[in-house]
Amino acid sequence: MTASPYGATFALWRTGCPDPWNAYTHHAFVQGLGDGTLPQASFLHYLVQDYIFLVHFARAWSLGVVKAETLDEMRVCAGTVDALVNHEMALHVKTCAAAGIDEVTLFAATEEFENLAYTRYVMDAGLQGDFLDLMAALAPCCFGYGEIGQRLAKSAAPDTPYGDWIETYADTAYQSVMVSVGQMMDAAVTRRLGPDPAESARWPHLQGRFATATRLEIAFWDMGLRGA
Numbered sequence: 001m002t003a004s005p006y007g008a009t010f011a012l013w014r015t016g017c018p019d020p021w022n023a024y025t026h027h028a029f030v031q032g033l034g035d036g037t038l039p040q041a042s043f044l045h046y047l048v049q050d051y052i053f054l055v056h057f058a059r060a061w062s063l064g065v066v067k068a069e070t071l072d073e074m075r076v077c078a079g080t081v082d083a084l085v086n087h088e089m090a091l092h093v094k095t096c097a098a099a100g101i102d103e104v105t106l107f108a109a110t111e112e113f114e115n116l117a118y119t120r121y122v123m124d125a126g127l128q129g130d131f132l133d134l135m136a137a138l139a140p141c142c143f144g145y146g147e148i149g150q151r152l153a154k155s156a157a158p159d160t161p162y163g164d165w166i167e168t169y170a171d172t173a174y175q176s177v178m179v180s181v182g183q184m185m186d187a188a189v190t191r192r193l194g195p196d197p198a199e200s201a202r203w204p205h206l207q208g209r210f211a212t213a214t215r216l217e218i219a220f221w222d223m224g225l226r227g228a
């Protein structure tokens, strides 16, 4: 198992589904962001959908506050809601405004099925299950973009038009929130499953949620590439 700055739980989950994880983090859409060959129409189609995605992700992280058992869990979940609605979405608003799409239009955009499936899957994981079910479904989103941002910041073509996007996820603001999310998830898992969580009866189910959310990330990139 390869260690990760985002904690031991994530490292275990990622190791549990290597092929989907690789397909997600090295998707053609991601390569196109890095080398600049991604068509702008695909990028905008993705970004409008991603704005709606973040609205629902902020709702799911808010459910984390409701399902938390410690103040630390509440703090990290509330901090993530803040990072999503007050920071990350600024990228979407600014980039779309420059392309002539205003925020009212963004908020009213029709959701693609891939977007609906992913966001409602995560919300249902949290409603049907407990805090850990919700975290397992949220983890691929957080840490996948963390890994992609870090890798592209080092390897992207200097003239890619997607530098702002890359910078948003490579930035210490995003990375440091992800490190605290990873630490919080490790503590949450130890608290509920003990020191050897992978041996617990619940582990395969949590691993399954992580893998499903990872497959939904792949479908989200596919949706972006397909265009509007």
Ligand SMILES: Cc1ncc(CO)c(N)n1
Pocket (backbone or CB within 6 Å): 050, 053, 054, 088, 140, 141, 142, 145, 217, 220
């Ligand atoms: C689809 C998707 N996954 C993860 C992130 C990171 O927050 C995002 N903005 N969109």
